[in-house]
Every structure is written in structure tokens, then in C-alpha cells.
Amino acid sequence: MLLERVNTPADIKQFSLPDLHRLAEEIRQFIIDSVTKTGGHFAPNLGVVELTIALHYIFDSPSDKIIWDVGHQSYVHKILTGRKEGFQHLRMYKGMSGFPKRSESEHDMFDTGHASTSISAALGMAIGRDLKGEKNQVIAVIGDGAMTGGMAFEALNHAGHIKKDMLVILNDNEMSISPNVGAISNYLMKLRTDPYYSRAKADIQHLLNKIPTIGDKVLKTLERVKDSLKYLMVSGMLFEEIGFTYLGPIDGHDLPSLIESLKQAKQTKGPVLLHVLTKKGKGYASAEDAPEKFHAVSPPKGPTAVKSPAPSYASIFANTMIRLAETDERVVAVTPAMLSGSGLNAFYKQFPDRCYDVGIAEQHAATLCAGLACSGLKPVLAIYSTFLQRAYDQMIHDICIQNLPVVFAVDRAGLVGPDGETHQGAFDIAYMRAIPNIQIMMPKDENELQHMLYTALRQSGPVAVRYPRADGLGVRLDQELKEIPMGKAEIIRDGKELALLALGPMVELAKQTAERLEAEGIHPMVVNMRFVKPLDRELLLDLAKRRMGIVTLEEASVAGGMGSAVLEFYAQQGITDMNVHLLGLPDQFIEHGSRDALLDSIGLNVDGIAEVVKMQWPKRKKRA
Ligand SMILES: Cc1ncc(C[n+]2csc(CCOP(=O)(O)OP(=O)(O)O)c2C)c(N)n1
Numbered sequence: 001m002l003l004e005r006v007n008t009p010a011d012i013k014q015f016s017l018p019d020l021h022r023l024a025e026e027i028r029q030f031i032i033d034s035v036t037k038t039g040g041h042f043a044p045n046l047g048v049v050e051l052t053i054a055l056h057y058i059f060d061s062p063s064d065k066i067i068w069d070v071g072h073q074s075y076v077h078k079i080l081t082g083r084k085e086g087f088q089h090l091r092m093y094k095g096m097s098g099f100p101k102r103s104e105s106e107h108d109m110f111d112t113g114h115a116s117t118s119i120s121a122a123l124g125m126a127i128g129r130d131l132k133g134e135k136n137q138v139i140a141v142i143g144d145g146a147m148t149g150g151m152a153f154e155a156l157n158h159a160g161h162i163k164k165d166m167l168v169i170l171n172d173n174e175m176s177i178s179p180n181v182g183a184i185s186n187y188l189m190k191l192r193t194d195p196y197y198s199r200a201k202a203d204i205q206h207l208l209n210k211i212p213t214i215g216d217k218v219l220k221t222l223e224r225v226k227d228s229l230k231y232l233m234v235s236g237m238l239f240e241e242i243g244f245t246y247l248g249p250i251d252g253h254d255l256p257s258l259i260e261s262l263k264q265a266k267q268t269k270g271p272v273l274l275h276v277l278t279k280k281g282k283g284y285a286s287a288e289d290a291p292e293k294f295h296a297v298s299p300p301k302g303p304t305a306v307k308s309p310a311p312s313y314a315s316i317f318a319n320t321m322i323r324l325a326e327t328d329e330r331v332v333a334v335t336p337a338m339l340s341g342s343g344l345n346a347f348y349k350q351f352p353d354r355c356y357d358v359g360i361a362e363q364h365a366a367t368l369c370a371g372l373a374c375s376g377l378k379p380v381l382a383i384y385s386t387f388l389q390r391a392y393d394q395m396i397h398d399i400c401i402q403n404l405p406v407v408f409a410v411d412r413a414g415l416v417g418p419d420g421e422t423h424q425g426a427f428d429i430a431y432m433r434a435i436p437n438i439q440i441m442m443p444k445d446e447n448e449l450q451h452m453l454y455t456a457l458r459q460s461g462p463v464a465v466r467y468p469r470a471d472g473l474g475v476r477l478d479q480e481l482k483e484i485p486m487g488k489a490e491i492i493r494d495g496k497e498l499a500l501l502a503l504g505p506m507v508e509l510a511k512q513t514a515e516r517l518e519a520e521g522i523h524p525m526v527v528n529m530r531f532v533k534p535l536d537r538e539l540l541l542d543l544a545k546r547r548m549g550i551v552t553l554e555e556a557s558v559a560g561g562m563g564s565a566v567l568e569f570y571a572q573q574g575i576t577d578m579n580v581h582l583l584g585l586p587d588q589f590i591e592h593g594s595r596d597a598l599l600d601s602i603g604l605n606v607d608g609i610a611e612v613v614k615m616q617w618p619k620r621k622k623r624a
């Protein structure tokens, strides 16, 4: 096995072309065998096997810097840079990350996870190199999906202007997670499929090469002729127009042309964009046929695993959206490239003109919703908590200042697990709560989610409904959707002495903890807070009147979270002697791992909460 001999990129430099082909086959099989066992991003990595081998064959990592946009396609890079063994624990707690991590390897130049950052980072490294008088290469590998992100164009705009030597490799497989969307994607299609342009370009190049050494002047003229022909044949060579040398498109699975093109790119001054055509899922038939389904795969459920009978929150969101859209034609859904992740495929099928996948463009998605609301529609922005971070100013400037009725369906709120720090939905309560006019709620289960969505669409201003990346509790779904009184909490069980104020999935945890404490003579009240903004003032004042201690529970950053809101409330009321303890996500980025392992690691479990309660209220006697 050649792969056994590869522990650093230098190990492949001496390989012959047949060796490199064999290595590609071995790596592809390694990914299939390993990732189908552990779960992880699958089709994207099968699509970049040859590209990554060619990159490490031509460039010298880590002195040459390779940045992987999104980074979900960096498994081949990790295999070639000495981390084969890490795949046994891919994305597991304390195991290898599924994304590039500077802390993991000297070959990982930039931590990624969110899309469209690689060109900016690469340009920064190119400027840094030149200021320090260094000579290394800088390469950004960005997919056609990530290229729909506005930030990518901000970087292209800057790079094309200041003309630093750098290489952008556009890995074009016509897919985002779903089929890629937008005019840029159509443009790339034209470049991909315009045989006339690529043939004529080859003919001209052949002609130029055939003419014995000719004076620079003539060569420059002929180059201009070639370029103007290029312009003529593919109108507005977008990348050339903004200052890049465009190379390609080339077959991203053909090692000789990859190697040849990378050599050419390496010798070309200024910013270069190499357009590489790949097949997402290459080498695994079902992934090639269904790259969306195989974008990421889950580990096989063990023989003993019981399939949860409960639907996922995302599926409840999607089904409720269909119900709401059927009865109100103003309801419109918008998603920034997460159609399947948000569960909206069926909605799109039923309402194709009321469902917009805008590409990886969260800022645009938010302000599009503002425009839709201004025209009297009821837009629902289906967006992951972590990706909503991209649209923070749009929330404030375009939606909340104008107090527009936009519903934010904030999915993946709380710990998402294996995707780690870049994807945990930790901060949305803190970053939304400070914005005037917005209302924020979170259901305790899937039945309450459907009622909250119904309630949110009946509000006259912006509302966020946040829910986790999880299956529901398997509770019965009410047939009739009903309005939940805004700002009204639900007392699950009364109690004495202290109250557990819980949000979302923490309500179930609070109930289990209360049962545990009963046996220890402690009888906590359990409250389903339902709302972060507005808080249930009446409830909080009553707790103060009853001299109750409080433990707040949320799967969100404690800093700025629901607990902070409770503290602020009492402070504003001049009630200064409340015993309030805040539990939630600590002031650190939460790494990858299963959600349960992560909750245990921060003590957000029955044991952890019970410990805090007994510490805070130690005086209870044990039952005789
Ligand atoms: C800002 C942001 N929005 C959404 C996502 C979710 N996401 C992860 S990969 C992906 C598609 C990327 O497509 P492309 O760049 O073409 O890579 P491919 O999977 O095709 O290799 C999306 C939308 C993300 N990582 N970051």
C-alpha cells in the first residue's frame, strides 16, 4: 500500500504518475471505508482526491500555505499530512476535527467551517509574505457554492486590485449542499460547457507555441489577440475583468492536467484563478448520483440502536411551514443554501415560487426578507444559529429598526455536536437579545414548536423562534395550531424554596433533575420559560415575593443569555437580594463531539445541575 508510505507531503514528491494514480485510488477507498463508519463529510472529500494530491505534489506545505474554504473537504489534505490515524476518531469528542485546525497541524493554515473566508485569509497571508520579504506561495481552495458568498467577491475585488501573487482554485462541482444556485453558478456553467472557447484557446496557444522565438512585442500582441478572442468567445470573462489570470476549466480528476496547470499557475505572476471541474462524490456511485444526500453521512446505527420515534425539530418546522403556507398565501420561506438541512425540500416542491434558496448569502437572505415584509408578505428566514451570525447588521439595520414582521426560524440552536466550535449555536440569544423590537422564544418540545411558529407569524414585528439540531421528545402533536400568549412562561410543576427556569431542551433536563432532588428532600419548581424576550415579568416578581432561589438553564452562552436577562430584570426592579445561579454554555468555544459528551463536559446534565442546587441550598435535611 502506497498510502502506508505517506506520512508527510514530501513523501509523494518522488512518486511516479502511476504511483500518484494508485495513491488516489487508495485514498478514495480509505475515505469510503473510514467515513462510512465514523460519519462526516463524504461527497465533498471524494471530489477533491486528485486535486489535493496534485496540490501537495506541486506545492510545499507548510511553507506554501493552502487554505480550504469551509474546510469540510480537507480530509485528503489531512491524510497526506500525517493524520491517517486520526480518522478513527473523526469529529468525536477529543478526536480529530472535521475541519482544518491550526492547533491540529502545521499544515492547517487557517481554521475554517463557515464558507467564503479563504480568499480573504489567503490575500492577508500574501500581503504578509510580501511585507516580510518571503517567497512562499499562497493558495485558497474554494468551492462553487462558497463562491456564491459575498465575502468571496469582496476578497476577489481586493485581490484583483492589489495584484498580489496568489492562487485561487475554484473547485466547481455544480453543487453547494443542494444543486448550486444563482447567476454566478450559471456563469460557471457557461465556462464549463463552452467547448468553442476552450478549443479556440488551445488552438491559439498551440499556434503561439509553434512560432519560433518571437520578439516580446509580437508575443505581447499575440497574447492580447488571444485574450481579446477569449473575451469575444466568453463574454465578460468575469475573473479576468477583475484582474485575475483565469486558467481552465480543467478536469479536476485528471492528474497530469492538474499537475501541468498548477505548475503554470505557480509561474504566473499576480492573482490567478484556476477553474477546476470535479464530480462531488467521485468514485462512489450512489454519492455521484445523489451528492446532496451524501454531502455528509452519519455513522451506521449500532444493532442495538433504537430509531427515535420522534420527528426532528427541522421536520416539524418544515411540516408546519407547509400548513401555514396552505392557509396563508403571504407566507414565504427563504434559506441561505440550507434547503435540505432546514427541511424545506418538500415546501419548495409544493410552493416553488414562495421558497428562495439564495446561495451562501446570509446577509442578502435577511434583507431580502425585509423587502418581502415591506411588500406585505410574511417571510420566514430558515437559518442556522451559527450562520445567522453573518447577518447581524441586517437584523438590526434592515429588519428591527423598521420593526418588520420577519420570522427567524433559528435552527441548530444550542450544541450541534460533531461540527464543533464554528457551528455550535451558542450565541444567538446573546446577540439577538440586545436588539430592540425583536421577540425571542424557544419551545420545550416539537408540539410547542408548531404553536410558536403559528404565533410568530401572527406578530407585527420581528420574531425569532430557536430550536435545536435534535429529534423531538415524541410528544403528541396537537391537531389545531394555537397562539401562545407572548411573554408567558409555563409552570411545569410548582415547588418550594427554588425554581429551575429552563429553556428549550433544558426543560426536560430540569424535570429529570427535580425528580432526582425530590429524593434528597428538595422540591424545586420547574418552569418552561418559553420566552427570552419578553420575559414573564409576573412570574419573576412572584418568585421574588416567595423568596425563591433561582437556577436558570439554557443551552446557550451564559454571557448575555436568558439567565442574564433574569438578573437584569431583578436589578432593574431594584430587587437585589435574589439568589440566582446561571447554568448554560461557559465562556469558551465548545469543541466537537457528540452533544451528550459535550453537555457532560460542561456539567449541563442531571448530576451537574443537582450538584449546583445542593451546593446553593445545602440546608435541607435528608428524608428520614
Ligand atoms: C456561511 C456558511 N453558510 C452555510 C454553510 C453550510 N455549508 C457547508 S458546505 C456548503 C456547501 C459548499 O459548497 P461548495 O463550496 O461548492 O463545496 P462542495 O461541498 O461542493 O465541495 C454549505 C452551504 C457554511 N459552512 N457557511
Ligand SMILES: CC(=O)[C@@H](O)[C@H](O)COP(=O)(O)O
Pocket (backbone or CB within 6 Å): 070, 072, 113, 295, 296, 341, 412, 416, 419, 469
Ligand atoms: C460544513 C457545513 O457547514 C455543513 O455541511 C454543516 O455541517 C451541516 O450541518 P447539519 O448536518 O447540522 O445540517
Ligand SMILES: [Mg+2]
Pocket (backbone or CB within 6 Å): 143, 144, 145, 146, 171, 172, 173, 174, 175, 176
Ligand atoms: Mg460545490
